[in-house]
Amino acid sequence: MKRAFFIIAAILLLQGTASAKDLFVQSVKAKIMSEPNFKAQVLNTVNRGDKLEQVEEKDGWIKVKTGAASGWINHMAVADNPPMEKVTVITADASDLQEKARKRSSAITSAAAARGLSDAERKRMNEIGQADYRSMAYLEEMSGKISDRDVQDFEAGK
């Protein structure tokens, strides 16, 4: 009987520890401050993907543990999931999508996610001047030409 109590106690304890929250840095880098504002002392700098343990939250700032030390990070820099890789949506024609969906049921959502409106509907919207997909394509091409290195150089003022 005692053993059963221990098991239940252990389960309850595990439930308790599960509520301790890990956070992951999303920003390319972020400062850990001694107080919840940017005028305070910078204790440390963390990088994208670093895992932090949330201690408390106050007015847009989160107190976190990083190793033995603890300090404040702005909430905008973190999320409770690890940072994701860049996601792109490749526009495929309808027949290609249907073929993929037929071959692999798990692809249905992916295929559909890339579809949105049908080509015929897009054409109609274009013709009546309610949408401009060609300009969207131009912008995506311009944006896609910019590499991470270009951004780093731009930020450095080069």
Next chain:
Amino acid sequence: MMKKILLGSALAFLLTVPAAAENVARIRTHNLGQSINTEDIKAEITFGKEVGARILGKYPLYKNDALTRYANLVAKTLAQYSNRPELAFTVGILDTDMINGFSAPGGYIFITRGAIEAMNDESELAAVIGHEMIHICQRHIVKELNIHGTSDSPVMGFSHMIGGAGEAVNLTFVRAVDEATNILFERGYKKQDEIEADTLGVLLAANAGYDPTALVRYFKKIKSGQEKEIASITKLHPSFDERIQWISQSIEKDGLGGNGYKIGKERFNGVLARKD
């Protein structure tokens, strides 16, 4: 007796598990930005492309490679410090004298030529882009329309909306795009969303090294501008005075300000001089 206690404890535990799971799900649903998977992001981008195309259907694109590349570089610099590293972010310039900016889910930002011509430097451009970027990062439209990806939604499941087939499903998608454009052009965002976009946008720009007072400088300049040019921005946003007040309070609270921030006047003027 002991068995009853044990049974009771086990039952209580079993009951708390689904309740806790439900709470987590609710938190994840409302605390958007968390626990999102690739399919959700694809759905958001697909939706945003349609909204973006509508914006470009209303206002023609100002096709200027140098200015477009420059605005995209500023946006991508800011994006490095955002909570949405999965989005590529794309900026377009709209060919209108009107002063305003728009954003569509999935990373599409539009700034009017009139807005850029009223700016003094790169930090003001960064502040305006930062404002639009926060609408995207915080998923203001997605939240208002209750759009979700793989998770079920009480109103409309995004996976059903764009993953299903048939006219009814397609109509739902078109209606959601209509509703999003209605928010952008007619209704405006909720006041709380505008406060968030202003204050977090300034924070984002400051984290990227830009002068946190830039947006206040810009508002002070354009609020006394031509009525016709600022009609759209004043129709869709709270008053400039209110916005200046909450931005200033936020700068003070977060300890932003001081020296060492970028203004970028020379580079901004250099690109603008190339636009013609």
